[in-house]
Amino acid sequence: MIKIVLMLLFFICCSTGGEIAMTYGMKLVGEPESFRPMALLRFFGRAARSGWILLAAPLMAASFYSLLILLSWAPISLVIPASAFNYVVGTFGAKYLLKEDVTLKRWLGVLMVCAGVTVVLLTGQA
Amino acid sequence: MNYEHRLRFKTLVMVLLMVVCANTGDLLLKRGMTQIGEVRISPVGLWQALLATMHNGTIWLAILFLLGFTLCYMTAVSWADYSYVMPAGAFGYAVQTFLAIVVLHETVNAKRWFGVIVICIGVLLVGQTKPSTTSPVSEGPAPTNQAVPS
Numbered sequence A: 001m002i003k004i005v006l007m008l009l010f011f012i013c014c015s016t017g018g019e020i021a022m023t024y025g026m027k028l029v030g031e032p033e034s035f036r037p038m039a040l041l042r043f044f045g046r047a048a049r050s051g052w053i054l055l056a057a058p059l060m061a062a063s064f065y066s067l068l069i070l071l072s073w074a075p076i077s078l079v080i081p082a083s084a085f086n087y088v089v090g091t092f093g094a095k096y097l098l099k100e101d102v103t104l105k106r107w108l109g110v111l112m113v114c115a116g117v118t119v120v121l122l123t124g125q126a
Numbered sequence B: 001m002n003y004e005h006r007l008r009f010k011t012l013v014m015v016l017l018m019v020v021c022a023n024t025g026d027l028l029l030k031r032g033m034t035q036i037g038e039v040r041i042s043p044v045g046l047w048q049a050l051l052a053t054m055h056n057g058t059i060w061l062a063i064l065f066l067l068g069f070t071l072c073y074m075t076a077v078s079w080a081d082y083s084y085v086m087p088a089g090a091f092g093y094a095v096q097t098f099l100a101i102v103v104l105h106e107t108v109n110a111k112r113w114f115g116v117i118v119i120c121i122g123v124l125l126v127g128q129t130k131p132s133t134t135s136p137v138s139e140g141p142a143p144t145n146q147a148v149p150s
Helices: A002-029 A037-048 A051-073 A076-082 A085-096 A104-122 B003-036 B043-054 B057-077 B082-102 B110-127
Strands: none
Touching (some): A002 A051, A002 A085, A051 A076, A076 B003, A085 B082, A104 B082, A104 B110, B003 B057, B003 B082, B057 B082
């Protein structure tokens, strides 16, 4: 169980760091002008040249590989809900790094997600 | 349809696409990794696992779906808050747990179901908040190290 928890922590750090860097990069890129194929290609082309997206990519790759390892160790019904710890860490990142207005209702929602994750973890490995 | 309704609607569509792609991708990953077997944590073990994943068609199909998830996610966060999009995507947990039972024949006990339901209620609460609370970011310097933006 300890190796699963350690790998889960590594996964959360890489995943949240990558997502925050990607979100910041996408805010710089701006939203697509339309959903036509060429507009979307231009949009993803602009995103591919962003330094923040290039920083997010290796972090997300590391989180992906650690998820693969976790999935080979534990059942999917434990690994996927347990990775929801990302929501709490990510919300702190959104508030303090991305300067988002995280309201009481949003925090309550995130805490409920956290509580749900704790219950899932307490059920142990099947 | 006013700006906020339009924003909420297109975010919801993107989140639904994210959930479909992520669930299918995770399920295929689990199937692929089960075919490969348990990964040993050693340089040789990790290298063998990397080679095995590169030669597994199910893993490649999973990667395709997860790429679709990433593109939908990138599009959604270009207009909506990260702290809104990220938990909204957790609607997939109920679907994921259901699929784990039906497709992978895993056993999920009542306590774990309760946890998944609480997660979903939390996600519903987040979904009721404003999708975007920040203005577009102006161009700044590209990152020079592993630090996240402040």
